[in-house]
Amino acid sequence: MSKSLQAIRGMNDILPEQTPLWRYFESTVARLLDNYGYKQIRMPIVEFTELFKRSIGEVTDIVEKEMYTFEDRNGDSLTLRPEGTAACVRAVLEHGITGGGQTQKLWYIGPMFRHERPQKGRYRQFHQIGCEVFNLDGPDIDAELIVLTWRLWGQLGIRDAVKLELNSLGTSESRGRYREALVEYLSAHLDKLDEDSQRRLKTNPLRVLDTKNADTQAVLVDAPKMADYLDDESRTHFEGLKARLDAAGIPYVINPKLVRGLDYYSKTVFEWVTDKLGAQGTVCAGGRYDGLVEQMGGKPTTGVGFAMGIERLILLLETLEQIPEEISRQVDVYLCAFGEAAELAGLALSEQLRDQLPSLRLQVNAGAGSFKSQFKKADKSGALYALILGDDELAQQVVSVKPLRGQGEQQSIAFDALAAHLATCIVQG
Known part of the structure; x- marks a missing residue:
C-alpha cells in the first residue's frame, strides 16, 4: 500500500x-x-x-x-x-x-x-x-x-x-570595540563555555550572550557590558x-x-x-x-x-482565552426553505437581505432535505436564528424566525420588515 x-x-x-x-x-x-x-x-x-x-x-x-x-x-x-x-x-x-x-x-x-x-x-x-x-x-x-x-x-x-x-x-564602531573586549574575556574562560558558545566565539561572539546553557550563563555574569562601550x-x-x-x-x-x-x-x-x-x-x-x-x-x-x-x-x-465570542460564530442566520417555490423565494429574499444588511452572515440551506435535517444543519452551523420559509409562509408573505440559542419565542415577520427585525436582534444587538 x-x-x-x-x-x-x-x-x-x-x-x-x-x-x-x-x-x-x-x-x-x-x-x-x-x-x-x-x-x-x-x-x-x-x-x-x-x-x-x-x-x-x-x-x-x-x-x-x-x-x-x-x-x-x-x-x-x-x-x-x-x-x-x-x-x-x-x-x-x-x-x-x-x-x-x-x-x-x-x-x-x-x-x-x-x-x-x-x-x-x-x-x-x-x-x-x-x-x-x-x-x-x-x-x-x-x-x-x-x-x-x-x-x-x-x-x-x-x-x-x-x-x-x-x-x-x-x-558598528562601538559594537566592534565591545566585541573585542568580550572575545578577550570569554577566551580566558574557554573551558567553561558550552560547545555551541565556543563555536560562536569564533564566528558571532555577541550571540554567546543569549545562550541558554547554565554554565556559560555563569561565566557571563562578570563579562564586559555593552552599556560601558556605547x-x-x-x-x-x-x-x-x-x-x-x-x-x-x-x-x-x-x-x-x-x-x-x-x-x-x-x-x-x-x-x-x-x-x-x-x-x-x-x-x-x-x-x-x-x-x-x-x-x-x-x-x-x-x-x-x-x-x-x-x-x-x-x-x-x-x-489566555482571549477569543471574542463573535468570531467563534461564523453564521448569524440560517435560511431553511421547503419546496421548490420556497427555495426560489428564499434565494431572492436572501440576496435582498444581503443588500440591506451587508454585515449579516446568512447561510442558505443547500441540498433541500426534510424539516428535521435542515434544522439539524441550522443548529450545527452555530446560527442564532433559523428563517423558515414554506408554502404557508409564502401564502402570507412572512418568514418564521426561530431562535436557536434561547433568545425568545418564534415570530412571523413580514418580508418587507425582516431586514429591520434582524438588524435589531443581530446586527445591532
Whole structure:
C-alpha cells in the first residue's frame, strides 16, 4: 500500500475552525497599522540566496543551518525567505521608493521558512507580520513602533501577559570595540563555555550572550557590558527612547544580554516576551538597522522595524482565552426553505437581505432535505436564528424566525420588515 500523503513536518494546515481567529488577529493588526499611517507591501516568497547571506550574515544560525535553499533550472541559488526585513529592503532599493530621503512606513504579512526542530510555537513554515520604517533616525520612531505594539496588546487583551525588554547595541564602531573586549574575556574562560558558545566565539561572539546553557550563563555574569562601550550618539538615542516610553506609560526592563540573532542590528533592539508559552517566549522583536541599506548597495538610509510571530500570538490568545465570542460564530442566520417555490423565494429574499444588511452572515440551506435535517444543519452551523420559509409562509408573505440559542419565542415577520427585525436582534444587538 502506498504511503498516505501528508504535510511536510513543521508545515501545518490551518483548518476552517482555526481561520476565524487568524482573520480576527490579522484584521486587528491591519486596522491598527492603517491608523498609524503604515502602508502594506507584498514581497515574493523566494529570493536570491545572496540577499540573505549579505544582509543576515553568513555566520548566523539562519544562514548556516536553517535556510531552505535550492538551485532552479537556470542554476541560480534561490532561498525561501527566512525573514522579511532583507526582502523589504531589496524591494525599496529596487523600486527606488526611499531615494532622496523619502520616508517610508511599510508593513507586510506572510509565511517565512526555517529548517528548525518543530515544537509547540516553533514551525518550519511560520507566519509573521512585520513593519519597516526608512529615513527616520530619531528615537521617536523607535518609540512609535513599540507604542503601537503596546496598543495592539491592549486591543487583544494580552497586555498583562507580555513584557518589554530593551537594549542598545550601539554603532558598528562601538559594537566592534565591545566585541573585542568580550572575545578577550570569554577566551580566558574557554573551558567553561558550552560547545555551541565556543563555536560562536569564533564566528558571532555577541550571540554567546543569549545562550541558554547554565554554565556559560555563569561565566557571563562578570563579562564586559555593552552599556560601558556605547558611543555618545547611541547613548543619547537610547535615553531618548526610554524617555518616550516613560511618557507613554509603557513598562520595560533593560536586558544587557539582548542582542537579536541577525547581524544587521544597531542601536535599539527590543523584544516582547511572555512566560505563558514555555520555551517559545518571544512574540514580537525588532530594532534599528541603520547600515543595512548601504550594506545591500543603497545609499546611507536609516531603518528600524519589527516582526511578530502570528502562530505564537494566536497560541497566546488561545492560552489566555482571549477569543471574542463573535468570531467563534461564523453564521448569524440560517435560511431553511421547503419546496421548490420556497427555495426560489428564499434565494431572492436572501440576496435582498444581503443588500440591506451587508454585515449579516446568512447561510442558505443547500441540498433541500426534510424539516428535521435542515434544522439539524441550522443548529450545527452555530446560527442564532433559523428563517423558515414554506408554502404557508409564502401564502402570507412572512418568514418564521426561530431562535436557536434561547433568545425568545418564534415570530412571523413580514418580508418587507425582516431586514429591520434582524438588524435589531443581530446586527445591532
